[in-house]
Amino acid sequence: MRNLILNTDSYKVSHFAQYPAGTEFVSSYIESRGGVYPRTVFFGLQAFLKEYLSKPFSAADIDEAEAVSIAHGVPFNRAGWEYILNAHNGFLPLEIEAVAEGSVVPVGNVLVQVMNTDPACAWLTSYVETALLRAIWYPVTVATVSWNCRNIIARYLAETADSLDGLPFKLHDFGSRGASSEETAALGGLAHLVNFMGTDTLSAILAARRYYGADMAGFSIPAAEHSTITSWGRDGESAAYANMLKQFGGAGKLVAVVSDSYDLWNAIDNLWGGELKAQVEQMGGTLVVRPDSGNPVEVVPAAVERLMAKFGYRTNSKGYRVLPDCVRLIQGDGVSAASIEAILSAMQKQGLSADNVAFGMGGELLQKVNRDTQKFAMKASAACVNGEWRDVFKDPVTDPGKRSKRGRLALIRDEQGYRTVNRSDAPAGNLLVPVFRNGKVLVEWSLEEVRANAQ
Numbered sequence: 001m002r003n004l005i006l007n008t009d010s011y012k013v014s015h016f017a018q019y020p021a022g023t024e025f026v027s028s029y030i031e032s033r034g035g036v037y038p039r040t041v042f043f044g045l046q047a048f049l050k051e052y053l054s055k056p057f058s059a060a061d062i063d064e065a066e067a068v069s070i071a072h073g074v075p076f077n078r079a080g081w082e083y084i085l086n087a088h089n090g091f092l093p094l095e096i097e098a099v100a101e102g103s104v105v106p107v108g109n110v111l112v113q114v115m116n117t118d119p120a121c122a123w124l125t126s127y128v129e130t131a132l133l134r135a136i137w138y139p140v141t142v143a144t145v146s147w148n149c150r151n152i153i154a155r156y157l158a159e160t161a162d163s164l165d166g167l168p169f170k171l172h173d174f175g176s177r178g179a180s181s182e183e184t185a186a187l188g189g190l191a192h193l194v195n196f197m198g199t200d201t202l203s204a205i206l207a208a209r210r211y212y213g214a215d216m217a218g219f220s221i222p223a224a225e226h227s228t229i230t231s232w233g234r235d236g237e238s239a240a241y242a243n244m245l246k247q248f249g250g251a252g253k254l255v256a257v258v259s260d261s262y263d264l265w266n267a268i269d270n271l272w273g274g275e276l277k278a279q280v281e282q283m284g285g286t287l288v289v290r291p292d293s294g295n296p297v298e299v300v301p302a303a304v305e306r307l308m309a310k311f312g313y314r315t316n317s318k319g320y321r322v323l324p325d326c327v328r329l330i331q332g333d334g335v336s337a338a339s340i341e342a343i344l345s346a347m348q349k350q351g352l353s354a355d356n357v358a359f360g361m362g363g364e365l366l367q368k369v370n371r372d373t374q375k376f377a378m379k380a381s382a383a384c385v386n387g388e389w390r391d392v393f394k395d396p397v398t399d400p401g402k403r404s405k406r407g408r409l410a411l412i413r414d415e416q417g418y419r420t421v422n423r424s425d426a427p428a429g430n431l432l433v434p435v436f437r438n439g440k441v442l443v444e445w446s447l448e449e450v451r452a453n454a455q
Contacts, residue, residue: 044139056090091439102453175366273310332360
């Protein structure tokens with residue numbers, strides 16, 4: 001699984017023999033051709049460069065790749081790979097340019113450009129498409145989903161709250177268990193942390209330390225799950241809640257308790273707002289009640305109203321009602337960009353501030369995305385054959401949306417915004433900068449720099 005030579009599609013293995021004789025260089029680019037969102041947050045390339053392209057392949061990798069390829073039915077370019085091993089010590093002779101990580105770029109623009117640096121390896125540029133495109137489309141798409149959720153929440157806070165101070169913790173990553181692998185959870189969870197600081201995905205914390213120099217990229221709090229509550233039995237629900245306050249409550253502390261194991265409304269009205277009300281009010285911290293079932297657009301406003309009926313509220317400077325600091329609510333079921341918008345809209349109509357609620361997002365954040373969410377593609381756009389550059393492009397009559405770009409490209413930003421232009425036509429200020437060359441990472445972005453770019 002860690003053989004770089006086999007980190008590709010089967011048909012790529014035969015492409016070394018398919019280019020015109022005399023091909024010396026091939027230049028390819030990656031873009032989002034469109035999709036759900038009109039802009040994307042570029043993120044994640046650095047992790048791939050450090051984890052995969054900064055390590056050389058070995059003679060044993062060549063032997064394994066040849067054996068697998070021949071048995072699989074595809075020809076193997078042993079001479080080409082041995083040349084790279086001998087001439088470049090097993091590091092790929094490629095140059096990769098990219099826009100700064102965290103940049104928010106309109107779709108239809110070049111984000112990454114790749115070209116071989118050794119004319120004997122023109123076939124290599126497109127060979128890495130499978131691994132490189134996969135390494136980019138996923139974290140970029142998750143970062144984009146999370147960024148748009150941030151914008152939705154920020155808008156409602158601006159309209160219904162006194163400040164945006166709580167924004168970094170308004171969307172919590174609950175997606176680790178629903179991700180397809182630990183690496184998926186790590187990269188997707190890290191992409192979310194470009195925009196927020198709340199997460200339960202520990203793999204993302206490790207990825208942030210390893211790839212982006214962040215000692216601690218996100219935070220969490222003690223929280224209950226149904227097993228810890230229901231293990232006390234139905235008659236012990238109040239005792240289970242009291243134990244959470246005893247174990248984790250206190251001045252300045254937050255504790256989240258799932259409260260729908262049996263009857264959410266009874267839990268709010270008679271347990272939290274009755275038997276345990278004084279403890280909640282006097283512990284000096286914040287109880288975060290978590291509804292976990294039902295239609296969230298209906299349940300969340302109703303739960304906030306019931307909490308206000310028991311704990312009271314204040315009216316802020318915008319004229320919206322806010323729970324006392326000792327109690328808040330987090331919705332962690334059925335959360336998506338669309339449901340966040342619907343929930344906050346329903347709350348606003350009832351005069352409830354967005355300050356009252358935070359969200360936990362799982363599969364919709366880390367798993368319910370694919371390459372077509374933002375229509376990502378990597379395409380060759382130029383080739384140098386016998387010393388002469390030629391444009392390379394596709395222009396399918398059956399789908400104009402798949403028309404690809406031509407030539408060596410540059411990304412500029414002027415009074416018209418971001419624009420992709422031919423490199424020869426670009427003024428000073430190409431936003432694509434070399435980030436990798438021949439096994440070396442040339443530029444490293446810290447997570448704080450990425451966050452600043454995105455915001």
